[in-house]
Amino acid sequence: MVLAVLVCLLAGGCWDRQELDELALAFAAGLDYDMEQKQVKLITQVIRPGQMKSAESGGGSTGQGGQKASFILESQGKTVFEAVRKASFQISRRVNWTHNMVIIFGKGAVKAGVDKFLDFFVRDPEPRPHQYILVADGDLKDILNFKPNLEKASAQTINGMMNNTGVTSEAYPVTLQEFVNDLMSNTKSATAPLIKVVGEGEEQKLQLVGTAVFRKGKQIGRIEPKETRGLLWVIGKVKSGIISLPSSDGSEISIEIVQASSKIHPVLDGDGMHVHIHVKAICNLGEQLGGENAKPKKMIEFQQWAEKEIQKEIVHTIQCSRRMKADIFGIGEAFNRKYHKRWRTMEPKWEELYPKVKFSVNVKAKIRLIGETLIPLPAH
Amino acid sequence: MKLERGKINGLELTTLIAGFLFGSAVLLFPGQWAEHEGWIAILGGVAEGFVFMLLYAALMSRFPGKNFVEIAKEVYGPFFGSLVALAFIGYLFHLGSLVVTDYHDFIKLTMLVQTPSSMIVLVNCLVIIYGVKKGIEVIARCSQGMVTLLCVFYLMIFGMLSMQIKWTNFQPFFSLPVTKVLWAAHMAGSFPFGETVAFLMVFPTLNKPEELLNRSLKALFLAGIYFFIGSIRTIGVLGDTARLFLYSGFQSGRLINIANVFTRLEIIIGVNFLIMGFLKIAVLLYGCALGIAQLFNLKSYSPLVLPLGLLMGMLGMINFSMVSENFEFSSLVYPVFAFPFQVIIPLTTLVVALIRKLPKKGDDDN
Numbered sequence: 001m002v003l004a005v006l007v008c009l010l011a012g013g014c015w016d017r018q019e020l021d022e023l024a025l026a027f028a029a030g031l032d033y034d035m036e037q038k039q040v041k042l043i044t045q046v047i048r049p050g051q052m053k054s055a056e057s058g059g060g061s062t063g064q065g066g067q068k069a070s071f072i073l074e075s076q077g078k079t080v081f082e083a084v085r086k087a088s089f090q091i092s093r094r095v096n097w098t099h100n101m102v103i104i105f106g107k108g109a110v111k112a113g114v115d116k117f118l119d120f121f122v123r124d125p126e127p128r129p130h131q132y133i134l135v136a137d138g139d140l141k142d143i144l145n146f147k148p149n150l151e152k153a154s155a156q157t158i159n160g161m162m163n164n165t166g167v168t169s170e171a172y173p174v175t176l177q178e179f180v181n182d183l184m185s186n187t188k189s190a191t192a193p194l195i196k197v198v199g200e201g202e203e204q205k206l207q208l209v210g211t212a213v214f215r216k217g218k219q220i221g222r223i224e225p226k227e228t229r230g231l232l233w234v235i236g237k238v239k240s241g242i243i244s245l246p247s248s249d250g251s252e253i254s255i256e257i258v259q260a261s262s263k264i265h266p267v268l269d270g271d272g273m274h275v276h277i278h279v280k281a282i283c284n285l286g287e288q289l290g291g292e293n294a295k296p297k298k299m300i301e302f303q304q305w306a307e308k309e310i311q312k313e314i315v316h317t318i319q320c321s322r323r324m325k326a327d328i329f330g331i332g333e334a335f336n337r338k339y340h341k342r343w344r345t346m347e348p349k350w351e352e353l354y355p356k357v358k359f360s361v362n363v364k365a366k367i368r369l370i371g372e373t374l375i376p377l378p379a380h
Numbered sequence: 381m382k383l384e385r386g387k388i389n390g391l392e393l394t395t396l397i398a399g400f401l402f403g404s405a406v407l408l409f410p411g412q413w414a415e416h417e418g419w420i421a422i423l424g425g426v427a428e429g430f431v432f433m434l435l436y437a438a439l440m441s442r443f444p445g446k447n448f449v450e451i452a453k454e455v456y457g458p459f460f461g462s463l464v465a466l467a468f469i470g471y472l473f474h475l476g477s478l479v480v481t482d483y484h485d486f487i488k489l490t491m492l493v494q495t496p497s498s499m500i501v502l503v504n505c506l507v508i509i510y511g512v513k514k515g516i517e518v519i520a521r522c523s524q525g526m527v528t529l530l531c532v533f534y535l536m537i538f539g540m541l542s543m544q545i546k547w548t549n550f551q552p553f554f555s556l557p558v559t560k561v562l563w564a565a566h567m568a569g570s571f572p573f574g575e576t577v578a579f580l581m582v583f584p585t586l587n588k589p590e591e592l593l594n595r596s597l598k599a600l601f602l603a604g605i606y607f608f609i610g611s612i613r614t615i616g617v618l619g620d621t622a623r624l625f626l627y628s629g630f631q632s633g634r635l636i637n638i639a640n641v642f643t644r645l646e647i648i649i650g651v652n653f654l655i656m657g658f659l660k661i662a663v664l665l666y667g668c669a670l671g672i673a674q675l676f677n678l679k680s681y682s683p684l685v686l687p688l689g690l691l692m693g694m695l696g697m698i699n700f701s702m703v704s705e706n707f708e709f710s711s712l713v714y715p716v717f718a719f720p721f722q723v724i725i726p727l728t729t730l731v732v733a734l735i736r737k738l739p740k741k742g743d744d745d746n
Contacts, residue, residue: 015495122624125490129634130643163640177621177635184620337551 020049024093027070028155030140031080031117032106040117041106042083044073044095045144045155069152072144080120097126101159103133103176104195106140115183115217121176129177132162135212135219137196146197146206157206158195165193166239169232169257170225171208183217187332187350189321190214191231194222213326215351221324223317230317233279233310234329236262242286243309251291251376255306255367256284266334268342273357275331281310284369288376299367306365314361322355331357383673383681386517387587390595395527396520396659397576397599402530402606403660404482405572407653409629411611412622413711414564416549417556419611424561425568426604432574432722433600437593439730440583443739448580448726449674455733462675464725469671471721472578473692476664478710480505480696483657485703486627490650501693508658509689512665513682516585519662526655533648534606538613540636540645545616563715568607570715573600574722581667626707665689 030043047070073090077083088095103121105114121127136143148157162173171193174182182190196209211228213221223231232238238260246252265276283306285294292298321328332350336343346353388396410425411418443451448468453461480501487500511519579596586592610629614622617632625631633646669688673681700706733739 015499016492125493128644129631130637177618180624181619181621184624333548337548340552340555 018096022093023049023096024088024091025049025099026095026097027100027153028102028104028144028158029097029100029121030104030106030136030144031109031114032140033108033112033117034076035108035112039076039078040080040083041108042075042077042080042087043141043144044075044084044087045070045153046073046091046095047153047155068147070154072141074141080117081124084120097124098128100127100131101155102162103131104140104143104158105133105135105192107136110135110212110214110219113217114214114219118176118180118183122180127176129175131176132159133174133176133179133192134158134162134195135192137194137209137212137222139197142197143195143206146204148206154206161206161208162193165208167241168225169229169238169241172211172228172232172237183214185330185333186347187327187336188330189220189324189326189328190217191328193228213321213324213328215326220326221320223320223328226313227317227320230313230315231321231328233260233281233314234262234264234277234317236260236279238281243283243306244287245305245309252287252289253285253291253302253305254287255302255365256286258282258284258368264329264331264334266331266338268335268339273335273353275334275357275359277314277359277361279310279314279361279363281306281363281365283365283367285367285371290378291376293375294370299370303365303367306367307363310363310365311361314363315359318359318361325351325355327354383670383678384516384585386515386585388517388520388582388585389587390591392520392524393582393586393592393595394599394602396523396582396663397579397596398602399523399527399530399656399659400576400578400663401572401599401603402527402652402656403572403575404479404653404657405607406530406534406610406649406656407486407627407629408482408571408710409610409614409622410568410571410607411564412628413567414556414561415623416551416615416620417554417561418564418615418622419550419608420561421564421568422604422607422611424565425573426600426607428566428569429573429576429600429604430597432569433576433593433596435723435726435730436577436580436583437596439580439726439733440589440592442730442733444589445584447582447584447670447674448729449671451580451729451733455729455736455738464729465671465675468580468721468725469668469675471718472581472664472667472671473688474695475575475578475718476661476668476692477695477699478706479657479661479664480693481699481706483654483661484696485706486630486650486653489703490627490630497697501697504658504661505689505693508661508665509686511658511662512669512685512689516582516666519659519666523659526659530652530656531602531606533652534609537633537636537645537648538609540638540642541613541617541632544635545613546619547616549616549619567711567715570718570722571710572603574718576600577722577726578664578667580726581670582663626703661692665692668692 024046026044027047028045032041034041073087075083075086077086109117144154146154148154151157165171165173172191174192179190179192182188191211191213193208194210194212196207197204198207199205210222210224212219213223238257241257242254244252244254259282261280263278267274411421414421449465452465456464483504484497484501488497492500583592614628614632617635618628622628630646630649633649636645637643665688669681669684672684
């Protein structure tokens with residue numbers, strides 16, 4: 001009797017044991033949709049834990065024994081979960097989603113509306129809210145099959161790229177949590193970075209080629225990397241990046257962005273909707289090819305050039321968003337916060353109202369440091 | 381003859397009440413109904429809790445050294461008093477089983493997916509039964525360490541998430557219908573603040589009865605501040621998506637990410653819940669066992685603890701056939717269902733006692 005109770009109590013903890021050598025860890029999920037057959041197509045990138053050890057055997061995408069560190073599983077189903085289980089059905093282990101890093105949508109999925117495919121990733125306890133959301137520009141399978149140079153699996157590469165977008169701020173990494181938040185908004189357009197495999201053979205690499213813009217879960221257009229930075233300026237998410245421009249005396253200069261912030265002020269008055277965008281950027285002088293010494297007067301000139309350049313980027317992005325009638329900046333939510341009562345009448349027709357919003361962009365740039373040299377290297 | 385000879389001091393009472401309040405509310409964020417105005421609902425709930433506590437303290441100070449079952453017997457007479465006491469004990473028992481349900485649902489949903497329900501409930505209940513058998517002193521002393529631990533954990537989580545809080549998530553202020561926010565405030569008032577009615581069984585063990593009100597209000601204040609912090613964290617971090625999740629507090633913990641090193645720390649919130657749930661169920665089970673023992677004039681309540689605890693666990697497993705039923709019950713039915721037990725019964729008892737001019741002088745030795 002005592003023994004039976006003891007066994008029950010002590011062995012109870014073993015019901016949900018998960019041993020590393022009994023798991024198949026999914027690192028990336030590719031989701032696509034077949035309109036004709038109404039089937040969700042799931043491509044799961046699964047890693048071989050044994051091959052993920054640090055690369056004594058030469059690195060690259062193959063580990064010990066020459067086996068690839070990751071492989072992909074293709075499965076179909078009416079729903080995502082069905083496809084997920086069918087993926088597990090193809091191999092000897094159950095696919096575990098707790099370490100999934102990226103979710104990539106294919107062409108069919110963004111056409112059918114991505115909101116249909118995310119419920120599983122939010123509802124199930126295994127997937128994490130920190131996964132990155134991307135959209136494939138081109139073939140989904142190529143991206144997941146891509147053999148990276150530095151990492152073991154393409155999912156790790158994409159994850160690293162997403163963590164590293166701050167260097168140019170020309171892509172806007174979006175996590176599942178943020179993406180779902182945007183999708184739940186009635187007026188804001190969700191965005192997700194576009195990824196593509198470029199080049200041939202050995203020269204192949206993954207590249208972020210802009211940002212996909214959604215409305216109600218469906219992709220309605222895209223903006224280019226430079227325009228993505230315009231978006232990031234407005235929402236205050238620029239981390240770093242380079243603005244290169246010719247100065248007045250013909251020399252090229254690069255200005256490194258160090259810190260940026262923004263404020264959006266919506267104003268609703270008799271003659272319509274105005275939005276004042278204030279952007280503050282703190283920069284360093286990063287490079288100067290010839291030209292004059294970096295005197296304060298010169299720096300002020302550079303600042304003005306940088307301000308103009310930033311303003312150009314922002315205005316260009318605003319034009320793009322107007323063309324798509326897509327409120328990618330969350331202007332509607334800003335109106336809601338300030339003019340809640342009047343917003344309720346505006347909300348249903350926001351799509352038509354948005355292009356009529358008058359923007360005024362105000363940029364303040366400040367160049368603080370000039371690097372370790374006092375004068376530019378004399379050029380001949 | 382006293383069934384409970386244990387004595388707890390003021391600090392232990394404070395932490396015990398605070399722990400009881402944290403209970404399942406650490407996980408099931410009480411103001412969730414009011415979406416981005418949950419923090420207002422919490423403040424409303426705390427205010428309601430203060431009023432409740434004044435009522436309970438008034439009742440206690442009128443009958444020093446007596447718990448609710450004894451008071452009811454004295455105020456309503458042996459027969460009706462027993463009926464009222466039985467209803468009250470029934471409420472405690474049912475409430476305990478609801479906490480067991482929350483406990484079980486949470487563990488089953490997020491961690492031990494394949495482990496059978498009975499196993500989860502049994503293991504938890506046995507620990508609680510052991511605690512209650514050892515008496516209220518033991519539980520109260522445990523609560524000191526546990527609540528301190530929770531306070532540290534809670535602030536830690538808040539600190540780690542503070543960078544992710546978006547203050548715009550709280551705007552526009554006062555945009556929801558007033559009735560909705562008021563209902564959410566009453567929900568927070570009935571769960572968890574009004575549930576302190578269970579302490580009508582514990583208060584008499586306080587060694588210095590004159591400290592009762594002071595100590596209990598401190599506990600309410602502490603819990604109120606923590607729920608407020610919790611609501612700021614949950615709403616600020618999750619924004620509109622907070623209404624997506626069953627355990628939105630837990631979900632906000634999932635977003636902790638400091639330099640890709642400190643991640644997956646939501647389990648701390650889970651552990652908080654498990655510890656506080658222990659305190660809550662233990663107090664309820666204690667109240668039940670003691671109440672029944674007094675009702676039937678038993679010599680000790682300790683033989684009742686094991687069967688009552690197991691029954692509570694079993695009821696916890698069959699309370700609801702699905703989680704969504706639980707959610708609907710707690711948001712729509714419970715605030716009304718609990719009202720008679722939390723307010724009407726103590727209030728009527730107090731009023732009747734006032735009218736009958738109880739306790740009679742020279743009659744307060746028992």
